[in-house]
Amino acid sequence: MSLNEAVAQRLSEMSKLLELLGENQFKAIAHSRAARVVESLADSVESMDKPALVALDGIGDKIADKILEFCASASKGSPHIAEHEKMLKQVPPGLLEILDIPGLGPKTVRAMWQELKITDKVSLKKAIDSGSLLKLPRMGEKAVEKIKSGLALGEEATRRIAIGLALPMAERIADELRAIKGVQRVEIAGSLRRGRETIADIDLLVQTADAPGVAPKLRSSAKSKATTSKSKSDEPHPVIEAFCSLPDVRDVISKGPTRASVRAVINLHSGRWKGGGPDEHPKEPTMQVDVRVIPDRSFGAALMYFTGSKDHNVALRQRALAQEQTLNEYGLFPEDEEETPPQDRGISPIASKTEAEIYKALGLPYIPPELREHPADIAEFQKAGKVPKLVDLADIKCDLHAHTTDSDGRMSMRELVENALKRGFHTIAVTDHSKSSAIANGLSPERLRDQIKTIRALNKALKSEGLDIRVLAGSEVDILADGSLDFDDELLAELDIVVASPHAALSQDPATATKRLLKAISHPLVHIIGHPTGRLINRRHGLDPAMDELITAAKEHRTALEINAHWMRLDLRDVHVRAATRAGALIAIDCDDHESSDFDNLRFGISTARRGMLTPDQCVNAWPREKLLAWLKSKGR
Template sequence: MSRNDEVSALFEEFADLLEAQDVSYKPNSYRRAAENIREDPRPIEDVAAEGADALEDIDGVGDAISAKILEYFETGEIEELEEARADLPVDMAGLTRVEGVGPKTVGKLYEALGVETLDDLEAAAEDGRIREVKGFGKKTEANILENIPFARQSRERSLLGEARPVADDLLAYLRGNDAVVEADVAGSIRRWRETVGDIDVLVASDEPNRVVAAFADWDGATGVIESGTKKAAVRANGERVDLRVVVPDEYGAALQYFTGSKEHNVTLRNRAIARGLKMNEYGVFDVFDVDDPDAGQRVGERVAGHTEEEMYAALDLAWIEPEMREDTGEVDAAAAGDLPDLVTTDEVRGDLHTHTDWSDGRATLEEMLAGAEERGYDYHAVTDHATGAGMVGGVGLSDEELEEQMSVVVEAAERVEIDVFHGVEANIDADGGLSVGDDLLDALDIVVASPHAALDQGREEATERLVAAVEHPAVDVLGHPTGRLLNRRKGMDLDYERLAEAAAEAGTALEVNANPHRLDLSGTGVRAAVDAGAVVVVNTDAHAPSEFDNVRYGVHTARRGWAESTDVLNTWSVEEVRAFVDG
């Protein structure tokens, strides 16, 4: 497993510390380098092994930054970063998780009040001391206090997009060991929840000691937390990874049990009890003639447990996809034979929300089209940002620039074998209006409308704002509807049923934004859309070709909402997509 994320995180922290101390230009340089290191397909440790010249081939990495990278791999630290930490000894990551608190705010509150941690921040807000600091006030203080609980909660969980690559690397490693019969993730990561606690890995083996030893020797592990005969835990890329080894004949039972959710499992156990059965992590047991079913975990005749399918079949149920196991009607659907045929990543035929370096993308139009073509897509949409509220740094295109881009897109489309849509990501203002002129909207192939500002509106106001957008005759897709950024801001509270009904009536698709920081719509929102007959679309919002890989996170989020391929616009043919956006 590469250390790109680890090195990127160091430079991001360095940038925040310097920004908090009003250092100019360096923070942006470090953030740019961090972003490009994270996106580079090569393991940064391998590039560093080739020397400074190889590192400086990475965009944004000059001689000063390359020297710091080499210093880190040689000594385990960056001296200048350690000095910055000493100058500003704060929990930067924790404090900046509070919405509205950026690095400069952290610097000011440390200087004025000695705030170093979330506890310090909360105490200062509760005591009314923040409002006394120059540039702050009662409203700012109240907002900070209100957002601290969310910051605490978010810190306890990692993004799916951060944890899943770690798990995938470990699974590939374990499955290559001849002592491992089967291996998979369990818990919330197997259900593809947008955030996860620990990474849980389950292995079937008759040689648990060998598996535990191999797990501890995994090169992705940065430290062993604990190690036993059948269980162990390591730290990897900042994540806690827990291993459990079971005998192969009980693997299916353990996988079902430890995948959860708790509510799903309770419903299954109650169903088992009603049939004279006992269901647990060791299997399903017939306890009808047993005097004391609670006398032990393996009491009674074992009737299932080798596979998950056996576990569900013992309860007269079809196997239920992990993403659906949230006790929202999936057990009844399985009993009735009405489980949906969930959409798969392989069925996605194109991306209808992407960006280029015309706005804030990191790749050219030609590079984005080539990336889509290399993935085997049938079509691709270019939807750069328009100007409007929420667009920081002037990244949005004016109507005149969008018109100029039209001819460029047409010319580029002639040089590729896939169909190309030219569109825009327009901004939805606080009243539901759009930031692009109606005549231009009508001339574009596809219009994605998204909220980027005024995300603190109440539920009713926010819902009506988005309903107005989906009812606009030119809007084809409502992008990342809540505007949330996972573990950073909550986004708008919406009436999903009302929004889904309006979208179904207007013929507007609701986006599942596959960026791991968004995953918006959530599974709950997708379920409302599916129930209302609205179309959803899984887009990556990619700013570089490498981000097309994020599509899997969007697809699994759609699966959490019970979406089939017929519900998902970009699994349709190009002719069907054109008919939808032209309709």
């Protein structure tokens, strides 16, 4: 765990402890917000002083002191925050686990603790079995059943799933929804649309002509004066019913007129990394899927609302209030003193149909979903009057990191070329492993020399066939533990492209890792640093180098840092791409192809790049061939 993650974890836990202690809820919210801010920082908090911390949106005087206290004590080998320790002594630690059970919040858990002396999952189970749990206010049979199934779900309920598993699942369900009668449009929202590397739940929006446009509760309360039975408008929409009975749905968590939440089965991949592997998933892993039915006229407002992020939404709503308007998932409305929401009083929205018109009405340029994370960005976009033109899938014209059957790939060189042609690439690089990667059948110097000859001949053949594609002779050369490279300079100089990557010694301490990677970045023959940290999402933390130093060196030496597009890697990660983009360093987005389907991972690399605000001019894969070749040749001279 990096220092930032450790600080974020403490702050987030402090937020929960504050809630359980019944303290001011806004104080708790402030702590969890500060945790999110620290988590998404590119630089280590270690390198920041108090003014730098306080300058961050969401971190003030008090929390800055706590972060500094943590850093100072960490350097002495006993990282802690005194206030956090103090609260931990007041709250039984088992309560935090109970708080993670879906459907249980701070009020209920606090009541369990205070009234029934429940302190952990064991005493909770006892209270369920003895029936004493029912003594709590607002606690009935159904609530108890819900807690029981929540207990059975265990950690699964809170685990975040890699985007590479969640997106195909969301797309499959979206297709199934599109097949339902009356459905006009289905969109994926939430963190999937923002392209985050891991996903907690899938949000889907369905547009139908007959979706209710006003709050059902209001209508029902009006009608319930006449009758106590459920009115027709309280019944779930037919699309909601159809969704809840899809074959992959295991549990219906909630189901109302316009929305439903279910747990549905995740299909694991069978490829190189078996989708997390059996050790990390229960036998039939599930994740939560939320569906909401929306009418055409408020689709933009709903899409915006359910795309988030939460912090982005809150900031937009505050903006709306500042200009005497109110923003909800039905649209942007003029603000007044009435208690009934504007959409329920027949008031026309100022904007609601598309996201673009809502941003415009708020005096903002359109903000792409990938950039809807940090509220502080909004003011910047407004000041500039525009958002940078982010790199897009269509901008990518080459892949500079790919393997063949010569090492551990499953494609022949010809198959590699066919895949590249299919995607309209002008260039594809063959970068098989170097000799130290024995397990990946790394090439010896002799075999690499042979491969170079093969590639030269292939280029001639392709030209004579009239195919406009260039195959680059390259290597994914190991960066050894001390930062030296796995092939000597003489051999590397014969190559068109050198991708240098760390594969072993991935638990080095940060200082050693920084030195190691700096050595590779400044090597005159290295063009790209492949998967710079070697992390695997949900599986291996990888190296934790001083990223600001790496970025500075990468800019100086015009060495590109790779975004490895495989969804298990996404390395560099988004916040580091952002820092690199800001600093003006070059970025490569490569698929590290081992089989044909790996080319399809490019979209995940693109999401990460966009979240890092990468523009085409800083992305070497978006350059025309001549510019790319000139850059490759410029190194080593």
